[in-house]
Amino acid sequence: MRRGVLPLALMVLAALASAAGADAVLEGRTLRYEDGANLRWSRTYPAALGDLTGPVTLGGSTYLGVGPVVYALGVNGALQARYDLPGPVTSLDASGGTLRASIQGDGYVERFTLGDPREGGHVQERVVFPPDPEVTGWLARAARLVPPGDLARAAREDPLNPFLALREAQRAGARGDRYATLNAVRRTLGGDLPFPAWVELAAALDASGFPAAANLALDRARRDAAARGYDPEVRVSREALFAYGNPSGYVGTLLDQGRLGRAEVWMRYLRDLHPRFEGGPALYARYADLLEAQGRSGEAEEWRQFTRELRAGTLYNLGAEAPRRVRDALRLVTLALLLALGAALLTLTVRAWRVQGEDTRPLGGRWASWVRHPLSRARRAAVLYAPAGERLLLVALAAGLVVSVAGWQWANTTAARLNAPALNIGTYGGGWYAARLDDLDLRAVPDTALLAGLAAQLDGDDSAARERYAQAPGDACALNNLGVIAQARGDGPQAREQYRAALAARPDLAAPAYNLGLTPATPGTLFQRTYRPAEPRLCYPDDRSLARAVNGDLSVTLARDLRDPLGTLSPGPGQSVRLGWVFLGALALLGLLILALLIPRPASASRQGRPAGYRLAALLLPGAALLEGAWGGVLLLTWGAALAGLAPLAGLTRFATPLDPTQPATRTALLTLLAVTYALNTAAFIAAELRQARRQRHETSPS
CATH class of the missing domain: 1.25.40.10 (Tetratricopeptide repeat domain)
Incomplete structure (x- = not known):
């Protein structure tokens, strides 16, 4: 035992002595390891891989930052470890006997401690990868840059890049060398990779005809993501998923090719790690339909049930598109309120038209009086000829319009803020996340x-x-x-x-x-x-x-908009300036109608009667002539809602609504509802005419 230890110690001492005079030098894009005048080895890195940082020597290893990775190389040039970092390396610091790497992103800087390469070469701190394909796809891009003639040499120099081994497997398979092919495939699965690289590698293995290896790569992707704190509860945007190997895009390719068996493996991966990805419900529905078309209705229903379960915890349990669905519903409500309010104001104006003309004639006429006697003319606005009950209903309609427009704006801003990149990368934390979260101005x-x-x-x-x-x-x-x-x-x-x-x-x-x-x-x-x-x-x-x-709930948005109405005109995430002007208009209308409640009716209002124009409006606009009763407002709103639902058929609106009038059942229901409102209104109109006739006969009959 002792005779074996002494020669080994002498060899180590000799190696250390020979390395004492050796040093790593970076010349341009080439890392050279020189022992005096002798060149031991060199490595050249293409400019497309990113900036080079270092080299730094520590503990017999040479460290070089290349883009978002740090390589550790031994004195003989062998690659010892690769450290995958979330951004381009900007500095390497070996002071204190520990190697620290700094990376810099857009608005943030992170520092990481690199472990001993002889123990696997792990980063001691948590690494959160930003949704940047330049970072997450760096390994695959580095392998693609190697010319075919240099592939064997590059694979020997960088055995930790599995994409080089995969290229060797593809070349061996093309020449029919089964042993070399299997050996190269085995080497693709022999190292540690961040999960985006595992996913990208799994897709490449799958496309190359190695499904078992692809399955194993996907399992390792799950485990690496789990170790980094990625979780199924956190949503993932389409851009982030693209940077993480684009598994949903590959599923779409498999479904287009009819490879349902392989698609199932990838769908399970998405279901396990990223079930709440953007566009998920549509892909789940497509997959379920294909399963059902093959007679696998039980599996199809399982996927549909899984999609329904994902709605729990969303806004009003409506699913991932909840804010947009709320927005579409509030668009419909806003249009219905506008129709109802417009019909009511038109009907009241027609009824007061004759008497208003008589009252404004001494002031200079219906229009000129606004210039000559504006206050007196405002005192004779058409709304003021209406009784208090009708004015109160107008106020209620205007208040509803203000709330619906504010809710529309709330749904827009909430959808935009919930889709902020920081909240849609599958996890929380890390420098990139913190920098983006500051932009949201959270409450x-x-x-x-x-x-x-x-x-x-x-x-x-x-x-x-x-x-x-x-x-x-x-x-x-x-x-x-x-x-x-x-x-x-x-x-x-x-x-x-x-x-x-x-x-x-x-x-x-x-x-x-x-x-x-x-x-x-x-x-x-x-x-x-x-x-x-x-x-x-x-x-x-x-x-x-x-x-x-x-963003807060609707009450928070409404209170903020009422405190600062002009703030609705400020651009921001999801904020529509045009909708801000609509809100200001609705708010001004509400203020005028509330003011109208405080002004007494003109004495001449009793002479309005039921002129022909008013009767026509009462017949054509259901509920507009019944505003003094609660059922008149209900009838008017129902009529407005039915018309708003049918508006897309006439090309009057183009925005989406929760009601699709092109569907026969929906169209029939809306038309039936509209017919019912006209029937009830006609009955009420006939009853009002009969009452008016009896009143006139009573007034003209002898006492």
Whole structure:
């Protein structure tokens, strides 16, 4: 034993002595390792890979930053490790005996500690990848840049890039060398990759005819994403999913090719890790329809049921498109209120027209009096000839119009803010996330504290997370996450107490139920049980909580708009300036109608009667002549809603509504509703005419 140790020690000392005079030098794009005048090895990196940073020597390894990765190379030029970082490397610092790498993004800087390359070469801090294909697709791009003639050399120099091994497998398969093909495929699965690279590699393996290897790559993608804190409860935008290997796009390709068996594997991946991705409901529905077409109705219904379950926790449980559906409904309500209000004002104007003309004649006429005697003319506006009950209904209609327009604007801004990139990358935390979250100008509410605390907790800063959660006292999600912190520090009784308090506050919350040993079957808990079984379940804010954080509910928006009406004209995420002008107009109309309630009727209002124009309007505009009674307002609104629903058929509106009049059933229902309003209005009109005739006979008959 001792005879074997002595030669080994001498060899190590000799290697260290020879390396003492050696040094790594960067000349242009070439890294050279020189021992005096002798060149030991060199590596050249194409400009397309990004800027080079370093080199730095530490512990016998040479580190070089290339774009968003750091390579660690030994004294013999062998690649020891690769560190995948979330942005281009800007500096390497080996002071203090530890290597620190800095990356810089748009508005943020992050620093990471790089572990010993002999122990696997891991980044000690949590790495959150931004949805940037230049970063997440760097490995595949580096492999594509290698010319075919240099492929063998590049694969030897960089055995940690599986895309080089895949190219070798494809070349070996083309020449019929089965052994070399299988060996190269095996090497593609031999390293550690970030999950976007695993997904991109799985698609390439699948397309190259290696489905078993693709399945394994997808499983490793799930595990890597789980280790980095990505979770099914957090939504993913189409842009982010594209940067993470574009699995939904590959599913679409498979479905177009009719490869339903392979599509099922990728659909399961999306269902496990990114079930709430943008465009998911449409892809789920397409897949279910294809399953049903093949006679697999049970599986099709399973996917449809899964899609329905994803609506839980969204706004009004309407699904991922909830804000847009609310917007479409409020568009319909706004149009119905405009029709009702316009019909009512037109009817009142026609009834007061003759008497108003007589009253304004001494003032200079109906129109000139606005210039000569504006106050006296305003005193004789058509609305003022209406009794108090009719004016009050007009105020109610105008108030409804203000609320519906504000709600329309709220739905627009909420949809835009919920689709903010920071909230749609499958996780929270990291430098890119924090920089983008600052742009949202979140409200100072408990839901915002929950979001900030969760991001800090995912990043490993439990003390900052506790401070944030303290700003959300009694919040069930915050209580659960405080329990997770307690469990991590070994305080099991305190953790269970927090979980029970969270479950008592919200019995439908899955995270504390999971942590207490129950078995809720949600996408998040199933993912946790499979890929993070030893960890307690964090609670993530749902869409309702996020909406309160980014924009508040409708009452908050309405109060803000009433305090600062001109603020509705300011451009912002989802903010429509044209809709702001509509809100200002509706608000001005409401103010005028409220003022009209305070002005007494002119004495001549009793002479209005029921002129012919008024009778025609009363017959054509259901409910417009019955405003003194509550049922008149109901009839008028019903008529307005029916017309608003049918408006797209006449080409009068182009925006989407929850009612599709092109569907036979919907069109029939709307036409029936419209016919009923006219029938009821006609009956009321005939009754009013009979009462008017009896009154006139009574007035003209001898006493």
